[in-house]
Amino acid sequence: MAEGEASESTDFDAVVVGAGFAGLYMLHKLRGAGFSTRVLEAGSGVGGTWYWNRYPGARCDVESVDYSYSFSPELEQEWTWSERYATQPEILKYLDHVADRFDLRRDIQFDTKVTSAHFDESAKRWLVRIEAGVTLTARFCIMATGCLSAPKLPEIEGVETFARATYHTGHWPHEPVDFTGLRVGIIGTGSSAIQSIPHIARQAAHLTVFQRTPNFSVPAWNHPLEPDYVAEIKSDYRARRELCRTSQAGFPVTAVGEAASVVAPDERQRRYEEKWAEGGLRFLGSFTDLLVDPASNETAAEFIRSKIREIVKDPETAAALSPRDYPAGAKRLCVDTGYYETYNRPNVTLVDLRKHPIERITEDSVVTAVDTYELDALIFATGFDAMTGALSQIEIEGAGGCTLKEKWNDGPRAHLGLTAAGFPNLFMITGPGSPSVLSNMVVSIEQHVDWITECMEHMRAEGLERIEPEPGAEDEWVELVSALAEFTLFPRANSWYRGANVKGKPQVFMPYVGGVYTYRQQCDEVAQSGYKGFSLA
Numbered sequence: 370m371a372e373g374e375a376s377e378s379t380d381f382d383a384v385v386v387g388a389g390f391a392g393l394y395m396l397h398k399l400r401g402a403g404f405s406t407r408v409l410e411a412g413s414g415v416g417g418t419w420y421w422n423r424y425p426g427a428r429c430d431v432e433s434v435d436y437s438y439s440f441s442p443e444l445e446q447e448w449t450w451s452e453r454y455a456t457q458p459e460i461l462k463y464l465d466h467v468a469d470r471f472d473l474r475r476d477i478q479f480d481t482k483v484t485s486a487h488f489d490e491s492a493k494r495w496l497v498r499i500e501a502g503v504t505l506t507a508r509f510c511i512m513a514t515g516c517l518s519a520p521k522l523p524e525i526e527g528v529e530t531f532a533r534a535t536y537h538t539g540h541w542p543h544e545p546v547d548f549t550g551l552r553v554g555i556i557g558t559g560s561s562a563i564q565s566i567p568h569i570a571r572q573a574a575h576l577t578v579f580q581r582t583p584n585f586s587v588p589a590w591n592h593p594l595e596p597d598y599v600a601e602i603k604s605d606y607r608a609r610r611e612l613c614r615t616s617q618a619g620f621p622v623t624a625v626g627e628a629a630s631v632v633a634p635d636e637r638q639r640r641y642e643e644k645w646a647e648g649g650l651r652f653l654g655s656f657t658d659l660l661v662d663p664a665s666n667e668t669a670a671e672f673i674r675s676k677i678r679e680i681v682k683d684p685e686t687a688a689a690l691s692p693r694d695y696p697a698g699a700k701r702l703c704v705d706t707g708y709y710e711t712y713n714r715p716n717v718t719l720v721d722l723r724k725h726p727i728e729r730i731t732e733d734s735v736v737t738a739v740d741t742y743e744l745d746a747l748i749f750a751t752g753f754d755a756m757t758g759a760l761s762q763i764e765i766e767g768a769g770g771c772t773l774k775e776k777w778n779d780g781p782r783a784h785l786g787l788t789a790a791g792f793p794n795l796f797m798i799t800g801p802g803s804p805s806v807l808s809n810m811v812v813s814i815e816q817h818v819d820w821i822t823e824c825m826e827h828m829r830a831e832g833l834e835r836i837e838p839e840p841g842a843e844d845e846w847v848e849l850v851s852a853l854a855e856f857t858l859f860p861r862a863n864s865w866y867r868g869a870n871v872k873g874k875p876q877v878f879m880p881y882v883g884g885v886y887t888y889r890q891q892c893d894e895v896a897q898s899g900y901k902g903f904s905l906a
């Protein structure tokens with residue numbers, strides 16, 4: 370067998386779909402536990418989300434020293450991040466390094482898109498079909514398909530007809546794209562747009578930004594990491610990782626803090642200034658009640674709006690960039706480098722689609738009721754069918770012949786956000802109903818991978834062949850996830866967290882908001898109780 374070539378066998382203990390952060394660690398862990406495993410990956414390389422999202426300025430919004438695996442102290446010591454927030458190329462380099470270091474590639478089949486996965490009750494095996502028509506069989510099927518991996522085009526008349534260059538931020542070409550001298554348009558002002566706009570504006574002759582909903586963004590204050598700082602982190606990495614695991618969102622935060630509602634306005638302002646100067650997602654940790662108390666949230670929202678007014682010279686543009694109709698943080702807070710400043714450039718125009726929506730796209734233009742914008746290149750920064758999109762694209766059929774898509778017609782139902790009733794031996798890493806996108810994904814991924822592996826080891830030790838959540842346990846979990854969300858301001862925004870960005874998608878708040886530590890404890894209790902809430906056979 371040539372190096373990097375997967376073996377010929379088609380029957381495995383586990384098939385894992387996806388070779389991003391989740392799939393790579395799942396493979397490593399299962400291999401270590403002695404389970405034969407095959408990873409199927411649509412891309413030509415490892416990386417998942419970080420393989421596809423190659424748009425200019427793509428960076429993680431979690432600090433690099435925390436957005437990395439903790440499972441190997443050796444890996445932790447030998448890898449050195451160069452910046453506070455890692456760029457997409459650096460993260461991809463890291464994942465390539467991980468794949469090589471742990472010799473993972475020999476069990477990964479690249480350029481392989483999974484079309485369906487059916488549970489065969491009599492054989493108690495998953496039949497996993499790939500595009501080439503080949504079927505693999507496995508006792509366990511593990512979806513490591515990512516939360517933001519099904520890119521979405523906007524539902525605009527004529528979207529397919531634009532005949533000049535088009536791009537989607539979530540599916541960017543591998544070759545560098547040169548916008549020099551071009552009239553470029555970008556639809557969307559989410560995180561991907563906010564990161565790429567400053568870069569594209571520096572290159573393009575003119576950049577027109579089509580904005581439907583403004584977002585709240587805070588500065589990253591990204592910078593190279595000093596060797597002393599890196600050495601300090603590395604000298605006590607275990608403690609830092611433990612802090613992440615026992616935190617709310619997977620970041621090393623210790624202070625509990627106060628509620629904005631009990632703090633005097635001057636002090637509140639001082640704290641916001643301090644957090645703004647620190648940069649990044651920590652801004653939302655300025656006070657404890659920002660995501661539960663509307664009045665407190667408004668103080669943070671108004672602080673960010675005041676910063677926008679300070680930065681953006683044209684008052685009309687500043688007003689258009691200022692979100693007013695949803696709480697700060699209820700859509701994912703963006704972290705930027707020079708985003709608002711970009712609107713002071715003479716070659717950048719903001720088009721406020723709330724005043725005049727896009728009516729259609731033609732072969733060379735974007736057309737609103739009042740203007741026609743002729744463009745040489747059009748970028749869709751229009752996001753993803755988040756959290757369930759990649760799973761729905763695969764026909765996953767459970768024990769009773771029902772597909773996961775059908776089961777989720779009224780919204781996703783997954784016990785612990787990990788498993789689904791009717792789908793034996795199927796696991797979803799960072800599935801809907803788990804902290805996933807509300808947390809540092811790597812922390813949540815590692816927790817799920819460890820839990821799944823222990824569960825499989827338990828089954829092997831006990832001679833069990835089949836595990837499936839009881840419908841009652843799943844109902845209770847789904848209710849809990851929804852009740853927890855109702856305590857917060859999250860449901861008050863039309864976000865992809867609740868499927869609001871996809872036409873016809875049920876509006877259900879999908880992530881578990883209780884925090885990674887509480888969640889971990891709940892999962893551990895289930896395992897320690899001998900998998901209470903699951904039927905094992």
Ligand code: NA7
Nearest residue numbers: 523524556557558559560561562581582701750751752753
């Ligand atoms: P997002 O955050 O879903 O942003 C998509 C953007 O595209 C958002 O501003 C949308 O406006 C806009 N959009 C979508 N459809 C349309 C149409 N039809 N017309 C105009 N504008 C539209 O995706 P990103 O890729 O930026 O970020 C995803 C996550 O990746 C991010 O949260 C980070 O966690 C990393 P809308 O708000 O729907 O009005």
